Amino acid sequence: MPSVIVLLLTCSLLPSRAIRWTSWFGRLTDTLVAPVSHPLTKVSRWLWPAGARFDDREMQQMYEERERLAELYAREQAENGRLREYIKELQRGLELNPGLPVRQLTASVYRNPADLTSRELLIRAGEREGVTVGTVVTCSGLQLLGRVTDVGPATCKVQPITSKAAGRILAQVMLTDANAAGLACTLDPVGDGTLRGPVAQPSGSPTVTPGMTVRLNDPDRWPASSQFVLIGQIETVEPDPAQPLRTVITVRPSVLLDRVGEVYLRLEGPIPGDAAGSRSGGRS
Amino acid sequence: MNWVAFALFSWVLLGLETSMRGTLALGDAYRASPSFVFPFAAFLAIAAPSTTARWSALLLGLLVDLMTSLETRDAGASITLLGPNALGYLLAAQLIIIIRALLFPRNPLSLGFVSFAGYLVAQIVVVALYTLRHRFDPSMVWEATPELVSRLLAALYTGGVAVLLGMLFIPFAGVLGLQIGSPRGRFARRGI
Numbered sequence: 001m002p003s004v005i006v007l008l009l010t011c012s013l014l015p016s017r018a019i020r021w022t023s024w025f026g027r028l029t030d031t032l033v034a035p036v037s038h039p040l041t042k043v044s045r046w047l048w049p050a051g052a053r054f055d056d057r058e059m060q061q062m063y064e065e066r067e068r069l070a071e072l073y074a075r076e077q078a079e080n081g082r083l084r085e086y087i088k089e090l091q092r093g094l095e096l097n098p099g100l101p102v103r104q105l106t107a108s109v110y111r112n113p114a115d116l117t118s119r120e121l122l123i124r125a126g127e128r129e130g131v132t133v134g135t136v137v138t139c140s141g142l143q144l145l146g147r148v149t150d151v152g153p154a155t156c157k158v159q160p161i162t163s164k165a166a167g168r169i170l171a172q173v174m175l176t177d178a179n180a181a182g183l184a185c186t187l188d189p190v191g192d193g194t195l196r197g198p199v200a201q202p203s204g205s206p207t208v209t210p211g212m213t214v215r216l217n218d219p220d221r222w223p224a225s226s227q228f229v230l231i232g233q234i235e236t237v238e239p240d241p242a243q244p245l246r247t248v249i250t251v252r253p254s255v256l257l258d259r260v261g262e263v264y265l266r267l268e269g270p271i272p273g274d275a276a277g278s279r280s281g282g283r284s
Numbered sequence: 285m286n287w288v289a290f291a292l293f294s295w296v297l298l299g300l301e302t303s304m305r306g307t308l309a310l311g312d313a314y315r316a317s318p319s320f321v322f323p324f325a326a327f328l329a330i331a332a333p334s335t336t337a338r339w340s341a342l343l344l345g346l347l348v349d350l351m352t353s354l355e356t357r358d359a360g361a362s363i364t365l366l367g368p369n370a371l372g373y374l375l376a377a378q379l380i381i382i383i384r385a386l387l388f389p390r391n392p393l394s395l396g397f398v399s400f401a402g403y404l405v406a407q408i409v410v411v412a413l414y415t416l417r418h419r420f421d422p423s424m425v426w427e428a429t430p431e432l433v434s435r436l437l438a439a440l441y442t443g444g445v446a447v448l449l450g451m452l453f454i455p456f457a458g459v460l461g462l463q464i465g466s467p468r469g470r471f472a473r474r475g476i
C-alpha cells in the first residue's frame with residue numbers, strides 16, 4: 001500500500017507530457033462504462049432537458065429551420081460583403097479559395113466527466129465518422145456548443161464555449177434579424193454557464209438591450225461554415241466598472257450546454273469513402 | 285468480500301455518476317452535484333474488513349480519476365490525472381474506518397453522515413493536489429477557492445444522496461459478502 005500511495009502521488013504531480021499514456025486507460029474505462037452511462041444519460045436528458053421542450057416535433061423542426069435560415073441569411077450577408085472585397089482583390093490578380101463542403105452529423109452525448117471541474121461532454125462519434133480535433137459542434141436550436149478537443153476511434157470530447165478553458169471568442173450583437181448589421185463584442189466564459197465581455201459601440205449606434213441575439217463572428221479562430229451560429233441572448237447590460245462609458249454584456253446560451261443530450265457535428269470536407277460527397281451522415 | 289459483486293456495483297455506480305452529475309448539478313457560480321461512487325466506498329469502509337475497505341476505496345478513486353479529464357489551455361487538450369481522487373478516497377476510507385465503531389451501520393443516516401464527512405476530506409485532498417500541480421502547470425484551468433466551495437456543497441449533496449443509497453446498499457450487503465451490523469469488539473466477546 002505505501003508504494004502505491006507514493007506512485008499515485010508522483011503521478012499526480014508529473015508534467016502533462018509524461019502522463020499522456022493515462023488517457024488510453026481513461027478511454028478504456030469509458031468504453032467499459034458506456035453501456036451503463038449512455039442509456040442513463042438518455043433518460044436523465046429526457047427527464048431534465050437542456051432547454052424548452054417542444055411537445056410537437058413539427059414545431060421543433062420549424063423552430064430549428066427558422067434558426068438555420070437566420071444563421072444562413074446573416075452568414076450570406078457577411079459573405080456577400082466579403083466576396084465584394086474579394087472581387088476587388090481578384091481584379092488585382094489574387095486567387096479565390098473555394099469553400100469546403102459542410103455536412104452535419106447527429107450524435108448523442110453518452111456521459112459527463114466524473115468530476116465537475118471539467119465541463120467537457122463525451123460524444124458517440126469519432127475518427128470513423130470523420131470527426132477531427134477542432135470540429136465545430138452545435139446543439140438543439142442550432143445553438144453553438146463548442147469544439148472537439150480530443151478524438152478517439154468511436155468517441156470524442158467536446159469543450160463547450162462556456163468552459164473557462166475554451167477562451168475568448170469574438171461575436172456580434174445582432175441589431176436586427178433583417179440583415180447582418182451588428183455590434184462587435186468580445187466574450188469570455190465566466191464559469192457559471194454565461195459569457196461576458198465588452199461591446200464596441202461607436203457613437204450614434206443603437207442601444208444594446210437584454211434579449212438581443214448574439215452570434216459568432218470570429219473568422220480567425222472559427223471556420224467559415226460556423227460563422228453567425230447562435231451563441232445566446234443578452235441577459236444583462238451594464239457599464240464597465242473600469243470604464244463607465246463602455247458597455248459590458250452577459251450572454252447566456254439558449255440551452256444549458258452541460259445538459260444537452262444530442263449534438264450536431266459540422267464536418268468539413270468530403271464524406272469518408274464517398275467521392276461524390278453528397279450524402280449526409282447521421283447517428284444517434 | 286465478493287469482488288465480482290463489487291465490480292458490478294462499481295460499474296453501475298460509475299455509470300450513474302457520469303450520466304447524472306451534469307443533470308443533477310445545482311447552482312451556477314458554485315456548481316454542486318452528488319457523487320454516487322463515494323457513498324459506495326463509504327459503505328464498504330463501514331462494513332468491510334479494514335484492508336479490503338482501503339483497497340476498494342483506492343480502486344474506486346482510481347476509476348473516478350480515469351473518468352475525469354482536466355481541461356487545459358493548451359489548444360483545448362485535456363489530461364487524465366491518476367492519483368488525486370484515489371488518494372482522497374483512501375484517506376476518507378481511513379477516516380471512516382477509525383470512526384466506524386461509533387456508528388450504527390444498519391442506519392442509512394450513518395452512511396449519509398460518513399459520506400458527507402468522508403467526501404469533504406476526499407475533496408480537500410483533491411483540491412490540495414490540483415492546486416499544488418497548478419503551481420507548476422499554469423496551463424491547467426484551476427481556481428482553488430470556488431472549487432473548494434463547490435465541493436463543500438457537493439459533500440452535503442452527496443450526504444443526502446447517500447441516505448437513499450444506504451437503503452439500497454444495506455439489503456445487498458450479503459451479496460457483497462459483508463456482514464453488516466454484526467456484533468463487533470467487546471460486544472461480540474460478551475455475545476450481545
